[in-house]
Amino acid sequence: xxxxTHPPSPSSSSFTAMGSIDALSNTMHTDEPVELILLGTxxxxxxxxxxxxxxxxxxxxxxxxxxxxRPDGRKNKRGNTxxxxxxxxxxxxxxxxxxxxxxxxxxxxVEWFPKYGLRQIDAVLIxxxxxxxxxxxxxxxxxxxxxxIQPHVDIYLTEETFESVKIAFPYLVQKEFATGGGDVPEFxxxxxxxxxxxxxxxxxxxxxxxxxxxxxxxxxxxxxxxxLPDHGAPVFExxxxxxSSGLPGTPVATxxxxxxxxxFLCLGFIVxxxxxxxxxxxxxxxxxxDLLQSHRxxxxxxxxxxxxxxxxxxxxxxxxxxxxxxxAQRTYLVGFSHEVAHEEYETLLKAVGxxxxxxxxxxxxxxxxxxxxxxxGERIWIRPGYDGLRVFVSADGRAMEAAEF
Ligand SMILES: [Zn+2]
Ligand SMILES: [Zn+2]
Numbered sequence: 001x002x003x004x005t006h007p008p009s010p011s012s013s014s015f016t017a018m019g020s021i022d023a024l025s026n027t028m029h030t031d032e033p034v035e036l037i038l039l040g041t042x043x044x045x046x047x048x049x050x051x052x053x054x055x056x057x058x059x060x061x062x063x064x065x066x067x068x069x070r071p072d073g074r075k076n077k078r079g080n081t082x083x084x085x086x087x088x089x090x091x092x093x094x095x096x097x098x099x100x101x102x103x104x105x106x107x108x109x110v111e112w113f114p115k116y117g118l119r120q121i122d123a124v125l126i127x128x129x130x131x132x133x134x135x136x137x138x139x140x141x142x143x144x145x146x147x148x149i150q151p152h153v154d155i156y157l158t159e160e161t162f163e164s165v166k167i168a169f170p171y172l173v174q175k176e177f178a179t180g181g182g183d184v185p186e187f188x189x190x191x192x193x194x195x196x197x198x199x200x201x202x203x204x205x206x207x208x209x210x211x212x213x214x215x216x217x218x219x220x221x222x223x224x225x226x227x228l229p230d231h232g233a234p235v236f237e238x239x240x241x242x243x244s245s246g247l248p249g250t251p252v253a254t255x256x257x258x259x260x261x262x263x264f265l266c267l268g269f270i271v272x273x274x275x276x277x278x279x280x281x282x283x284x285x286x287x288x289x290d291l292l293q294s295h296r297x298x299x300x301x302x303x304x305x306x307x308x309x310x311x312x313x314x315x316x317x318x319x320x321x322x323x324x325x326x327x328a329q330r331t332y333l334v335g336f337s338h339e340v341a342h343e344e345y346e347t348l349l350k351a352v353g354x355x356x357x358x359x360x361x362x363x364x365x366x367x368x369x370x371x372x373x374x375x376x377g378e379r380i381w382i383r384p385g386y387d388g389l390r391v392f393v394s395a396d397g398r399a400m401e402a403a404e405f
Contacts, residue, residue: 034274037390039084039109040108042081046103047076048064048068049338063344067342073341079102081132082108095205097200098124103131109142120149122203123200124155125192126161128161129160159191172187173189194211210267210288214281215264215311280303284322298397300323304316316369316373332385334385339365344363346384
């Protein structure tokens with residue numbers, strides 16, 4: 001098939017409909033180890049903030065952002081949430097799968113691709129149509145212009161997210177809209193859907209996508225009826241209100257009567273039954289919990305924005321409670337704001353595992369975080385993720401960080 005030059009349609013050579021689990025069950029390579037690298041672990045704003053680095057010395061200083069100026073504070077430097085999974089394909093060669101290419105993707109790639117020997121990208125999975133998940137699509141020209149690394153990049157996304165791409169980057173889906181030299185990346189678009197497991201084309205690598213609420217918006221971005229069938233889950237309305245402007249994730253107060261808000265949906269992924277990735281989620285509906293509990297993975301990557309609840313993301317307390325229910329060997333939280341520094345999150349999360357907190361680590365943020373947590377609950381292994389963290393899941397399902405070898 002040639003690379004995409006037109007918007008995909010079922011008849012287009014650039015479009016690939018995803019198969020069913022039955023068709024794929026014979027191709028699963030569950031006996032292969034999986035390598036996970038976190039490319040980014042920060043909120044949409046990324047860390048550090050310019051504001052925090054340029055404050056006058058007399059103003060209150062931000063612990064997380066100023067720490068990035070010191071070598072020992074490097075883990076506070078966080079790009080948009082993104083990850084790489086490296087798995088051996090059917091042909092015996094390692095395949096590189098990138099989840100999300102947001103605003104800071106190129107910065108992350110420049111830093112971590114050379115360090116970890118990454119080069120060719122065999123697939124990009126997009127979780128949803130927000131800037132911190134897809135605005136780096138344009139940067140993939142660095143891979144395909146002049147066939148620098150590869151002739152095209154395979155992108156896996158929902159039809160609804162593809163609509164967001166079309167609005168944000170018309171020239172990426174239709175070259176007629178390109179201006180200047182027309183130096184745009186070459187893509188093959190693959191449509192995927194909630195609860196429809198698929199294979200990364202030709203590799204035998206298996207991905208199970210699942211949709212979870214990620215805050216609210218007025219515009220209809222996915223088909224809720226297909227997402228939450230017959231589980232007594234919340235009923236969504238196909239609003240035709242003025243909020244349905246077609247612009248993704250940008251509800252605007254209109255001054256007219258308030259319409260019913262729909263939940264904005266974002267994909268999570270289970271890759272090779274080794275890693276569950278859920279970077280943008282505000283709640284996990286019961287039927288998704290059922291799915292995740294029946295496909296428990298050794299490693300869980302889970303959203304956590306603030307200590308307090310937020311309408312689009314999980315709070316620390318919510319993340320810990322979900323992690324207890326999902327029972328991964330290792331849970332890493334991602335998506336942090338600068339409210340709490342990395343070492344403070346480590347202190348808080350080790351306490352969830354039963355560690356006594358030394359007085360020297362009892363900062364104001366740790367105290368506030370502790371006040372939200374139930375330390376009498378089940379003790380689990382849970383840590384803050386950081387950019388560049390590398391974790392392996394062995395063929396027999398044991399999770400280890402690279403430093404533990
Ligand atoms: Zn800051
Ligand atoms: Zn988002």
